Amino acid sequence: MAFLKKDLPKKSENLSDWYNNIVLRAELADYGPAKGTMIYRPYGFAIWELIQKEMDAMIKERGVSNAYFPLFIPESLLKKEEAHVEGFSPELAVVTIGGGEELKEKLIVRPTSETIMYDAYSRWIHSWRDLPLMINQWNNVVRWEKRSYLFLRTTEFLWQEGHTAHATHEEAWEMVEWAMKMYEKVYRDLFAMPGYIGRKSESEKFAGADVTLTYEALMPEGKALQSCTSHDLGQNFSKPFEITYQSDKGVNEYAWQTSWGLSTRSIGGMIMAHGDDGGLRLPPRLAPIQVIILPIKVSEELIATAKDIGDDLKKAGIRTLVDAADNETIGFRINKWELKGVPLRLEIGPKELEKRVITVVRRDTGEKTQLPIKGLEKSIAEMLDAIQANIFAEAERFLKENTHATTDYKTFKEVMKKSRGFISAPWCENAVCEAKIKEETKASTRCVPLDGREEDGSCIACNNPAKLRWYFAQSY
């Protein structure tokens, strides 16, 4: 049985072994047959469906419509924006044969959809009345990876990509910020993952963007995870793609554009951030099963009561499952659902039945209590909220404890050698220093906060003037 906890690597001892084991044993995902690909198994995909449901509503609420653009991008189209094609070239999967014949023009399997969407935008946009044009896609994209890491780095992954065109830069920038605020809400409220928001450096920004905003979360071994991005594309695409509109003054203008995406990589971050030696710990809002009910032995009466309780919880909108497998001991079943990270476990045995109570065990703290069966829905709903809040608080504490600040390169190096985490430090924004720091400490610039206060600092690497403090960290 793949989900047994036997021989499960310890999270603190070997994070990546632990991670792979958890993902496979909890049946979240499996490896695909082609190198670098993965299968999203039902339990893992259900998490993505919960994310989609919440985000889709927020995206539509903002007036953005869903659509679907083709998977295949003719090579010539991808090449229209120079920085863009340069950035993506090494990662492309290319179709050269179609319907049994060598193709005249190669087709690129989309690594992202800017080029194919903006080709259409140029046909659809004529006047200021056609703006803003705001479209989102939920789809699959391909970026070639030699070494895959389930959820975190795979050749094919699932995501949403929003693409908007506006009449003014101001309006486009509002959209860029709106998207990042939406992501922040999703990360904090659903994933229970705090993080730092800011602007990427020139060398780390999206290929084709003027400005890239990022959400950077912290993983247990002190590495940062770029968790999603939102790009101000300026007129970098509207010019080569000729996306122009006639303004209300009758003048032809280029549109201002944005794009923003969040992928299934986020699920990998969540597994890593919250899991423990016992397995997953899913935040209740993203748990496909929020409550597992276990009759402690095979007895008709216990099972019937478990099912009644389950029905009541389901009616109250709580995702509940009863596991009365007759071929598994209670110990085995406890371990299984602990490994699968179900936030609350309800155990019912003869003693409980007699007293009309149920034993409730929290996955996050291991805390055990007994609650009367009557009115259980309300107390369970409250406990789920408490778990969600506690998991977030733990992660926030961890982030704070592992965020350092220094103006001194020696300290910087020491921290990166020992505990890692984020370091806030002044940097002159010269790519040479950025590369030197990365080489010497493995830490790259993660972002500079949007509200960062300017000061008369000096760059930790070269001592030249540095106005802003950037977040540095080692990263995935």
Next chain:
Amino acid sequence: MAFLKKDLPKKSENLSDWYNNIVLRAELADYGPAKGTMIYRPYGFAIWELIQKEMDAMIKERGVSNAYFPLFIPESLLKKEEAHVEGFSPELAVVTIGGGEELKEKLIVRPTSETIMYDAYSRWIHSWRDLPLMINQWNNVVRWEKRSYLFLRTTEFLWQEGHTAHATHEEAWEMVEWAMKMYEKVYRDLFAMPGYIGRKSESEKFAGADVTLTYEALMPEGKALQSCTSHDLGQNFSKPFEITYQSDKGVNEYAWQTSWGLSTRSIGGMIMAHGDDGGLRLPPRLAPIQVIILPIKVSEELIATAKDIGDDLKKAGIRTLVDAADNETIGFRINKWELKGVPLRLEIGPKELEKRVITVVRRDTGEKTQLPIKGLEKSIAEMLDAIQANIFAEAERFLKENTHATTDYKTFKEVMKKSRGFISAPWCENAVCEAKIKEETKASTRCVPLDGREEDGSCIACNNPAKLRWYFAQSY
């Protein structure tokens, strides 16, 4: 303005011209840059989202879970089931370059997911306790097309594909039938499209199936549209993929499998079946906008009232939009929303405002009535139901009127030359006769009803004994 009705081809005069114009002008879809591909624009994609929402609930209700399998299938895997690879070979798109390097093994862009899913099933299924395994995917698939037809025949399309494995053939067959019944419900209740259900002939069945069930709808020019299929795969895949389970008696057995799919082709069928010379006629249950409210001129008071009415309807769960575009005449707006097939149009002018009534126009019949604004939600909901029922009734009448029965080949030929439609006729089930009939009449076998009564007939082509009457039709 692309959506103007000016120069719109007449449906009765040139169906395919009419169809392409409607799809483009109503902004349902657009052509993609790579040959044979299409863009699902927001208005068209919203229809797919409505279909997904309803079907997804039905599929989950049956205990089937959603998951996601990789896009890329290694060539060797696709080749494991002989009939399957033979059937799909001419339609494949092939990735030969990844990450800048020639691949050692070519990757096929999935035309369907049997092989990649069953490779995983063979790892996941061990005991009878792992069965049934029931997984569904909503994804994109690629089948190379030289000549594309928006929605109806494109190189890439969207669909759902359900894939189940069972311990017995009986149980698998139940699933095959359940899926077709689910599709029937979807086609009749949502699409308002009646059709014939039955088994495909040996030459028309799915590559790799023992039995294929199909839903065949009738298009305006008398051609059949294969609208979705459900396959009994027997053990054809479980044997080469070694999907075995230990039965409760401890014996190793091969699993019994099914697969079933419905694609965005269905939307093309619906457009064709219900549209008229004025444009689309969307059945209310699949209309992204069910009610359009038009203030007949730009006046603050009219617009405010229109918005109030719109809010009330939205609160009642009716998908409503107010169009008060100040740069379009009322005539233009009426034509636009007629073209876009919105089931009900509400017009409000000064006279209506005075009498506290609203003018309601049905898209299906053109019927005009006035209704009091007070309590409008209830009458609008009833009218939407009536439109849904009427569109279905019209289609059913058309299907009946164009379904013929004959035992005589001469009549058969005449019907296929003149009015076309379905013809029910005895056939000996020999592929030679099937091919001959197709060559001489362009009609292929569509299906044989599952409850077809056996009789002592003789084949219309060769006069040899023919026990069952098959449906024949020309098709897409």
